[in-house]
Amino acid sequence: MFPKTIGMPPPKQKIETPDPLDVPKAVVNRLSLYLRELRHLLRAQKMTVSSSELGSLLGFTDAQVRKDLAYFGHFGHPGIGYRCEELINAIRSILGTDQEWTVAMVGIGNLGRALLGYRGFADQGFHVVAAFDSDPEKLHRQIEGVPIYHMDRLTEIVRQHNIRLGLICVPATTAQKVADRLVEAGVAGIVNFAPVTLSLPEEISSVGVDLSTELEQLSFSVANRDHSR
Amino acid sequence: MFPKTIGMPPPKQKIETPDPLDVPKAVVNRLSLYLRELRHLLRAQKMTVSSSELGSLLGFTDAQVRKDLAYFGHFGHPGIGYRCEELINAIRSILGTDQEWTVAMVGIGNLGRALLGYRGFADQGFHVVAAFDSDPEKLHRQIEGVPIYHMDRLTEIVRQHNIRLGLICVPATTAQKVADRLVEAGVAGIVNFAPVTLSLPEEISSVGVDLSTELEQLSFSVANRDHSR
DNA sequence: TACTGTGAAACGGTTCACAGCC
């Protein structure tokens, strides 16, 4: 059930790290949701939470919550449940959001500007330190405190700030070109808001967010009345 | 493998409709991706596509593509593949995007305004016909041709236009209240951009889009170098 | 008593492999 390596686990580590490839994607997704819920709970002065409480808040079973967390270590206290603050720290460490991430945004259209104004990113440790556009009209200004540069300076600035993530907010037609530039500049991960499938090298992680796709899922549910969620 | 009812299938229907609850959520998601890819192909004058071509464009196996489509009918032509235009129409019909959907947007902050300017919605048949905000500053103007109303008029306008979907673009703290108002007004589905879990009646479909969650998935992949996607 | 952690069973989705068709 744990790493394929037969050796014993290291003496006593705070957070166990099974081969990440062994962790289902769905588990990582739920981790984010647990984290969100735990913050709400802590803000409401709740110090401790059981797997069944946390689960029912999100529509999951208690066993699922426990199994998910058990992939990474032993965070619970029998008879007590999970201490919210402790678990928050553990999940942040697992997700890697206990470190600060520097982010570049490419494309300062409607969506790009909106995201620059979104406080939620910084709250989770994601700092947009530079934005890029190829339209000379938009240059040399700052938006929401973020400096705007011409696309020509992408590699230079990415390296200078050691930027590790890129957000693609350009139209579908230019998204692949932008992705190639970001990869060349050395980012490790990409969030793609354009409605196209990017082809990227193996070693680059990516997440696609397509708003039309989300609406289509909803349309299907409503049209077929499947009462989902 | 098909409906539990043992009777024979109806004589010859264009699109078979198994109990939607039997269709895995993941399948519906991929349908959206197929649709997106098919449009690109058709725009590039490709008339016909095989399951293996379509699959490899998206990183799926050929069998997966065929199985997914076979949930809904027999759209392929042995020896030929799938005709792009035909399949586009079939998928649109399955997803329900062959009909027009009227949409209300609530919350005209950064994100709300950006989405009002997003052309992609209208292209897929989603029409935002009214936007709402509780800030009197923002009233009586139009943005991107969409009229803005005060929240007080939500029920009235939703009923008047027979609006069926709602987009929640308000902060987390007010999202649940807005959701309750939308449900009361009679929408059938909700897209929630606020980082909270909504509690909704069974019969309302919903989709949550949380940008921080997406970034966290990416952060995990990069931090654990799992080369995902 | 109240709860976690976890093997084992159950479930559901994906892949395989091939019959059938153009």
Add this chain to the structure above:
DNA sequence: GGCTGTGAACCGTTTCACAGTA
């Protein structure tokens, strides 16, 4: 030959049920 549609095998995830712990 090329390709779809699909039962069956396979595999990964979820749920069950209970031993273990404070």
